[in-house]
Amino acid sequence: MPILTPQADSPPDTLKVAARPAQIAREYGPFDGCSAVHGVTHDGDHVWAAVGEKLIAIDPDSGQVARTLDHSGDAGTAFDGKHLYQIAESRIDKIDPANGRVLLSIPAPGKGSDSGMAWADGSLWVGQYRERKIHQVDPETGRVLRTIESNRFVTGVTWVEGELWHGTWEGDESELRRIDPHSGDVKERLRMPPGTGISGLESDRADLFYCGGGGSGKLRAVKRPRA
Amino acid sequence: MDSLIAASARALAAGDALNALKRISLRDDPPALALRGIAMAQLGELPRSRELLRRAARAFGRHEELSRARCVVAEAEVALAMRDLGGAPRTLSAAVASLEAHADHANALHAHLVGARRHLLLGQLDKAADALQALDGRALPHPLRAIAELVSAELALRSLHTADARAALARAQAAAERAGVPALVAEIAEARGSLDRPAARRVDSTGETPLRLDEVEALFDAGTLVLDACRHGLRAGTRWVPLARRPILFSLARALADAWPGDVPRDALIEHAFRTRRPDETHRARLRVEIGRLRKLVAPMARIDATSRGFALTPLSGRPLAVLVPPIDGEQASLQALLADGAAWSTSALALALDTSQRTVQRALAELEAAGRVRAIGRARAQRWLAPPLAGFTTILLLPSSLPLA
Numbered sequence: 001m002p003i004l005t006p007q008a009d010s011p012p013d014t015l016k017v018a019a020r021p022a023q024i025a026r027e028y029g030p031f032d033g034c035s036a037v038h039g040v041t042h043d044g045d046h047v048w049a050a051v052g053e054k055l056i057a058i059d060p061d062s063g064q065v066a067r068t069l070d071h072s073g074d075a076g077t078a079f080d081g082k083h084l085y086q087i088a089e090s091r092i093d094k095i096d097p098a099n100g101r102v103l104l105s106i107p108a109p110g111k112g113s114d115s116g117m118a119w120a121d122g123s124l125w126v127g128q129y130r131e132r133k134i135h136q137v138d139p140e141t142g143r144v145l146r147t148i149e150s151n152r153f154v155t156g157v158t159w160v161e162g163e164l165w166h167g168t169w170e171g172d173e174s175e176l177r178r179i180d181p182h183s184g185d186v187k188e189r190l191r192m193p194p195g196t197g198i199s200g201l202e203s204d205r206a207d208l209f210y211c212g213g214g215g216s217g218k219l220r221a222v223k224r225p226r227a
Numbered sequence: 228m229d230s231l232i233a234a235s236a237r238a239l240a241a242g243d244a245l246n247a248l249k250r251i252s253l254r255d256d257p258p259a260l261a262l263r264g265i266a267m268a269q270l271g272e273l274p275r276s277r278e279l280l281r282r283a284a285r286a287f288g289r290h291e292e293l294s295r296a297r298c299v300v301a302e303a304e305v306a307l308a309m310r311d312l313g314g315a316p317r318t319l320s321a322a323v324a325s326l327e328a329h330a331d332h333a334n335a336l337h338a339h340l341v342g343a344r345r346h347l348l349l350g351q352l353d354k355a356a357d358a359l360q361a362l363d364g365r366a367l368p369h370p371l372r373a374i375a376e377l378v379s380a381e382l383a384l385r386s387l388h389t390a391d392a393r394a395a396l397a398r399a400q401a402a403a404e405r406a407g408v409p410a411l412v413a414e415i416a417e418a419r420g421s422l423d424r425p426a427a428r429r430v431d432s433t434g435e436t437p438l439r440l441d442e443v444e445a446l447f448d449a450g451t452l453v454l455d456a457c458r459h460g461l462r463a464g465t466r467w468v469p470l471a472r473r474p475i476l477f478s479l480a481r482a483l484a485d486a487w488p489g490d491v492p493r494d495a496l497i498e499h500a501f502r503t504r505r506p507d508e509t510h511r512a513r514l515r516v517e518i519g520r521l522r523k524l525v526a527p528m529a530r531i532d533a534t535s536r537g538f539a540l541t542p543l544s545g546r547p548l549a550v551l552v553p554p555i556d557g558e559q560a561s562l563q564a565l566l567a568d569g570a571a572w573s574t575s576a577l578a579l580a581l582d583t584s585q586r587t588v589q590r591a592l593a594e595l596e597a598a599g600r601v602r603a604i605g606r607a608r609a610q611r612w613l614a615p616p617l618a619g620f621t622t623i624l625l626l627p628s629s630l631p632l633a
Contacts, residue, residue, distance in 0.1 A: 035240075038233050052237050074237070075230035087230045089250060112231030112250070129229040130256055155228070171290030172329070195330065199228060214228065 022176060022190035023223040025208060028063045030217030031056060037212035037219055039077030039087065039117065040156070040200035043097065047210050049200070049219055050077045050086055055095075058219065060204070069100040076117025076156065076200060078124060085124060085139070087114050092124065092142065106142030109135040116156035116167060116201055127154030127166060134166060148184045152177070156201030156212065160224070167198030167211060174198045176209060176222065190222065232258045235266075244269040257286040261298050268305050277305045296325035300338040307341060312349055312604055316342065336362065336371055343378050349604065350571040350613050356382055369406035373399045373415065380418065385569040389441040393422060427457055427564075430485075430550045437554065446549060452528055452542035454484035456552045457564035459580055463528035463546065471565060474582035475500050476521045483531070483540035487548045490539035558583070558591040559600075563614060566601060571611035 029037070031051065039050035046057035046066055050073025057067040075087035083103065084095040090112035094104040108114040109126050116127035123145060124137040130153055136145040148164075152175070156167035164181040168174060174197045178188035192198060192211075200212030209222045228236075231250045238247035244266040251259040264279035284298035299322035306314050319342055326335035343358035359378055367375060376399035383392035396419050403411040425437035429446070438446070446453060453462045459471035461480060470477035482491050482499045497506040497514055518538055522531040530541045542548050553560035561581050566572060574592065578585040592612055595601040602613050 036228075036233070038228070038230075052233065072234070072237075074233035075228075089231055089234045108230065110229065112234075113229045113254075113256070115229045130258075170288065171292060171294075173290060 017186055017189050019175060019189035019191040020225070022192050024193075024196075024220050025223050026221040028058060028060075028219040028221075029213075031058075031065055034217055036199070036215045036217055038075050038199055038214075039073055040202045040210045040212045040219065041077040041079040041084065042202045042204050042210060043079045043084075044205075047202070047204075047219065048077055048079065048084060048097075049212060050074070051217075055084070055086065060210075060221070069095070069097070071095060071100055071102070075115050076126065077202075078117045078119040079202075080119040080139070085117060085119065087117055087126070090114075092117070092126075092137075094139070104140075106137075106139070109137050109142070109144050115154055115199070116158075118157040118159050118202070120159035120164075125157045125159065125164070127157045129153050129155060134164075148179070148181065150177075150179065150184060155197070155199050155214075158201045158203050158209070160203035160205060165201065165203070165209070167201045169197040169199065169214070176201070176211070188225070190225065192222075196220070228258065232262065235259075235262050239266055239269075242269075255282075257283045257288075257291070257294065260286060261294065261301070264298070264305075265301060268301070268308075273305055273309045277302055277309070280305065292325055293329045293331060296322040296329075297331070297334055300326070300334060300341060303338070303341045303345070307344055307348065310348065310602060312345060316345065319345075333368060333371075336365065336367055340371055340374050340378070344374070347378060347381060347569075348602075348613070350569050350611075352382060352385055352569050369402045370408055370411065373402035373406055373408075373411055376402060377415065377418065384440070385567075387440065387444050387447070389422065389444050393419075393441075396422075425554045427551045427554055430552055438551070443551065446551070450546055452546050452548045454480055454548070454550045456481060456550065457561075458568055459565065461525055461528065463542070466528055468524050468528070470524075471580040472576060474579060475517055476524070477580075478582065479517060479521055480525070480540070481550075483538060484548060484550050487540055490534040490537050492537040494537075496537060558587060559595055562588065562591055562595065563600065566612060566614035569614065571604065571613050573611055577612065 034051035037049045037051055041048045047060055048055055048057050053072060055069040055071050055073050056065045059066045071086060072088045073086045074089060078085040084097050086093050086095055087108055090108050091105045092108050093102045095102055110128035113128055113131060114126050115129035118125045124139045126135045126137050128135065132150045132152060132154055134148040134150065134154055134157055138145060152168035153170050154166050155169045158165050163178050165176055165178050167176055172194050174192040176190040177186050179186050197214040198211045199214040202210050203224060207224050209224055211220045211222055213220055235247045235250040239262060247262060248266045251262055260279050260283035264276045264283060267276035267279060280298050280302040284295050287295040299318055303314065303319045319338060323335055323338045326338060339358060339362055343355050346355035346358060355378060359375060362375055376395045380392045380395035380399060383395060396415060400415045403415050422440055426440040427438050427443050429436045429438055447462055450464045455462055459477050460467055460469040470480060478500045479496060482496055493511060493514060494506050497510045498504055501510055503510065518531060529543055532539050532541060553564045562577060565577060565580055574585050574588055578588040581588065592601055596603060600615060602615055604611050604613065
């Protein structure tokens with residue numbers, strides 16, 4: 001029996017950046033038969049959410065589920081402009097959104113301890129939850145190209161206009177954080193209301209972030225701050 | 228939450244404990260430990276489950292109070308299934324407070340029920356009733372509703388309100404069927420079945436009649452004066468004179484009731500109560516004292532008159548009298564009948580009530596314990612004996628289905 005190393009609490013926040021309250025623009029769900037939202041992405045028209053048993057595409061205007069793919073999704077979801085990438089158990093599946101076919105499977109860098117995922121610049125960016133890391137991964141082979149350290153549990157990753165954002169969620173506290181992709185330094189913080197967690201994160205390439213709400217089964221749109 | 232934890236929780240919620248384990252069996256981070264603990268509980272590996280849940284609770288970080296509280300509740304339920312009732316209930320109440328504070332109502336309700344069942348197992352019927360009352364009017368998910376009704380049925384049965392118990396069991400069954408947990412449905416069916424089996428025998432001059440619990444209740448409700456040789460006392464309607472801890476008075480009452488409407492000669496009473504065939508004046512004096520005591524106790528329900536030969540018991544207002552004995556003969560039946568009041572008995576109190584030696588009682592208890600029909604709590608002098616609950620509370624509900632993490 002391995003002796004358990006107690007899970008250290010996060011290092012105290014010595015961040016120079018003060019947190020601002022996140023502005024929630026809209027809430028969607030919970031959706032029929034879905035108990036949790038594990039991953040979120042955006043294909044330009046619809047918001048895709050991994051809800052355990054399946055992937056659903058939500059029309060952001062009506063809030064209705066427009067499409068459903070029978071593919072299990074346990075964590076992050078990403079879109080490269082053509083394909084969906086979905087973390088299921090300890091692998092990443094590349095999926096044709098037209099028919100739900102799996103075109104390729106690569107191992108997930110955290111071997112199953114993976115949480116959020118984003119696509120940017122030809123790479124997948126995969127959050128490793130309790131290890132508080134973000135890996136840059138080759139989407140063809142699964143090779144880890146580089147690793148960024150955070151000081152909070154990572155639960156969702158997205159790139160928007162050259163900015164790297166990730167969600168954090170520890171206990172009651174959840175934030176959206178913009179970090180320096182090279183140093184990992186925190187540049188900006190948006191604090192979610194207490195008890196509102198973030199599991200899965202994606203920007204709509206405009207003014208909104210879409211955040212999965214974990215076990216609440218909700219999807220929330222949060223306003224993106226503009227400099 | 229990460230991908231394998233989510234996948235494992237998904238398998239667990241679907242009742243597939245093995246597949247849930249497969250995904251996380253080699254991981255030792257706190258969410259994995261918690262899920263492994265729950266999966267082990269579902270597989271019946273209770274000691275292992277408990278160890279895992281403890282480790283998980285310890286390992287969750289300061290920020291993860293909610294996850295920790297859920298582990299505490301799960302562990303308390305496993306302890307309950309193991310009949311290990313030594314744990315500190317304060318830990319459980321702290322967990323409840325934490326769950327309520329985090330608006331995790333489903334798990335808070337679950338924790339309340341674990342508390343109520345614990346009181347029931349400890350023979351703290353008042354506390355169990357209080358805990359149940361706290362849930363009144365709250366919307367419970369079906370499996371929890373079924374459990375709450377089982378607890379409520381048990382409480383009703385302990386106080387011999389068979390109609391209430393039947394109604395509660397019917398509600399429990401409906402909830403269990405809606406919850407779709409076959410083991411729970413089976414358990415409730417078993418509890419309902421016990422209501423239709425003989426619970427006692429009525430003895431009178433015409434012979435013996437087996438009675439179901441509701442027939443016993445009807446006998447009490449009819450206002451009949453009942454010499455209850457199951458729970459050792461006299462009952463008339465709602466009046467109850469317990470004699471379990473006063474064996475001489477009970478044996479006198481029993482002899483008088485057996486002879487009703489006739490009387491019993493003094494020497495026969497002395498032989499019966501004091502176990503001697505050669506009565507002398509001191510025995511007669513003692514008999515007068517004991518009869519005086521008994522007369523005072525039963526005054527609200529019966530008279531004890533001196534006759535030319537001895538004494539006679541006469542119910543007040545022309546009521547009939549009946550003698551009720553355990554459904555089967557022997558020490559074990561009497562022990563079980565005494566324990567049926569749901570209270571925690573010491574060996575010496577049981578020996579006193581049955582007017583027999585502690586050694587005999589210990590032997591009978593050991594046999595009953597081996598057959599799973601009584602339970603002991605505590606050790607040595609603090610040891611107490613309890614009847615198992617009428618509803619067994621198997622481990623089927625070791626699925627805090629709402630539990631799995633954030």
